[in-house]
Structure formats: C-alpha cells, structure tokens
Amino acid sequence: MIRLDISTLIFFYTLFSAIIILLIWFLFGHKKAGRPIGKDMDYTWKCSVCFHSYIDSKHDEISVCPLCGSYNKKAEVRDLGT
C-alpha cells in the first residue's frame, strides 16, 4: 500500500492544478498567438481619406469606408501597409 498523508495529497493537488492551468494557458495562448496575422491583414482596410482602419471580409478589391463612405482599393492599402 502506498501511504499518503494530507501534505502529499495537497502537494500533488497543487502540482497537477498548476500543470493543467499552464497547459491550458499554453494551448490557448499559443492558438491565439499562432493565428496568422496575414489572414487578418487581408481583411484589414485603411481608408485613404480619413485613415480609419476597419475590417471588411466580404470584399476583396474595393471596400467602402464605414466612417466617411469613400471607396478604397486593396492595392492602395497594401502599398500603405508595406
């Protein structure tokens, strides 16, 4: 029989809790950090008139700024981004 006293139980309880929390933290943090920024950058538009940054995933070539209503081309946004 393995003899377990209360201090050993508390030690293992805190040890496994810390491991599980670190594991969840690592997995979720890694997933959030590992999300490709380029994918978000493709949806990110910067208005050439009012310089308002917004996200529009529906349009590829031309998008309408929600703030001033002007049309923005994707090529201009990429030139500004680099």
Ligand SMILES: [Zn+2]
């Ligand atoms: Zn605008």
